[in-house]
Amino acid sequence: MSTTDRPAPLRILIGCDTFLPDVNGAARFAERLAAGLVRRGEEVHVVAPAVKYNRGGSFVETIEGERMVVHRWASWRWYPHDWLRFVLPWRARSHARKLLDRLHPDVIHIQSHIIVGRALAKEGAKRGIRIVATNHVMPENVLDFTLLPERAKKLLVRWGWRDADRVLQRAAEVTTPTRRAADFLERNTHRRGVLPVSCGLRASDYTADLTPRRENKLVFVGRVTLEKEIDVILRAIPRVDPALNVSFTIVGDGDQRKQLEKLAADLGIRDRVHFTGRVSDAELRASLTEASIFVIASIAELQSIATMEAMASGLPIIAADAMALPHLVHEGENGHLFQPGYDRELAERIEGVLRLSPEEYQAMQRASLEAVKVHDIDRTLDTFEALYRGETPAS
Structure with a gap:
């Protein structure tokens, strides 16, 4: 669409329970969405938890190279988790009322139903503001951060989905990153017509x-947490033919790092496993470019931006056959799937890719580059701008 054909700019309020400096898929999506909308001339405001204890306020921040106003609400750290912060629910409602009465946004786009999104949805609905909701959250994953017994977790999962349903019903449109994630949401709530919209990347x-x-380098990018099942990858490495001399780089950090370092030592592969911790975007991209295979064993991906980044870096992908990962891995073309938790099968898949001829390996690389094209960020931005205006997105 040309600049002269574009409609008047929208005032968009994006509500996030996780945002920069957090490192996770939901935060990364919100950052790219906000920056992309600013580049298109929209007026974007973001609501997110304060970075430091109880230090709220409105700040002009640079996100993905673009300046925008971020309204930071006072938050508290959840110490069993490595980065999770939360805003007190009753304070979130008060903050939402004051902000909406001052800002008068054309549309509110919530990124979760937890606290910030819930408050904005409730107060926005009262004021007749159009609400779009994107679900990045499964209650099952949130409860991994608690210390509750398993029986209590199961009860809370059922309650969590009912609670999500109550918030999402206020939205004019509900989206998730993939069709499988949309189906999952529809099975667990009364929401219907959930739209799959890729998180996108450039x-x-x-x-x-x-x-x-x-060199034969495996790489994983993401949070070092339980649901990522990085231990499965570590257990697979000793099963790979030693002649292939495989190394493994884990780009990211999280609460499971110490346990995984110990596991690597127990398996006798500590000298072949490198934990980078948090790195810059440039370092992350370099780790992907120089790797041989991207490996992900996670069982809870609603899309996996990290996997798309690996595809854009021309890597073959070996992924668990779980949740949304099969949408990204075309079996035998740009990589392989393996049964979740089966380290022996994963090892076989790794060996299979590393034993490809140079021509076969390059064909797999090119397949990743081709497959990632449908996730172009401009398609994502086109879709959300249409949803914000109440229009039907282009197919």
């Missing part, structure tokens, strides 16, 4: 190296 931000590899 593939040109990543560099693919299509030359033959001199």
Whole structure:
């Protein structure tokens, strides 16, 4: 659409329970969405938890190279988790009332139904403001951060989905990153017509190296937490033919790092496993470019931006056959799937890719580069701008 054909700018309020400096898929999506909308001339405001204890306020922040107003609400750290912060619910409602009465947004786009999104949805609905909701949250994953017994967790999962349903019913449109995630949401709530909209990325931000590899490097990017099942990858490495001399780089940090470091030592592979901790975007992209295979064993991905980043870096993907990952991995074309938790099968898949001829390996790389094109961020932005205006998105 040309600049002269574009409608008048919208005032968009994006509500997030997790945002920069947090490192996770929901936060990354919100950052890219907000920055992309600013580049298109929209007026974007973001609501997110304060970074430091009880230090709220409205700040002009630079997100993905774009300046926007971020309204930071006073928050408290959930110490069993490595980064999770939360706003007190009763204070969130008060903050939402004051902000909406002052800002008068055209649309509210909530990124979860937990606290910030819930408050904005409730107060926005009272004022007749159009609400769009994107679900990045499964109650099952949230409860991994608690210390509750399993029986209590199961009861709370059922309650969590009913609670999500009550918030999401206020939205004119509900989206999730993939069709499988949309189906999952519809099975667990009364929401129907959930739209799959990719989180998107700009593939040109990543560099693919299509030359033959001199070393066999596996890489994983993401939070080092339970649902990522990184231990499955570690257990697979000793099963791979030692002659292939496989190493493994884990890009990211989280509450499971110490346990995984101990597991690597117990398996006798500590010298072949590198934990980077948190890194810059440039370092992350370099780790992907120089790797041989991206491996992800997670069983709870609603899309996996990290996997798309690996595809944009021209990597073959080996992923657990769970949740949304099969949407990204085309079996035998740009990688392989394995049964979740089966480290022996994962090891076989790793060996299979590393034993490909240079021509076969490069064909798999090119397949990843081709497959990621449908996740271009501009398609995502087009879709959400249409939803904000109450229009039907282009197919």
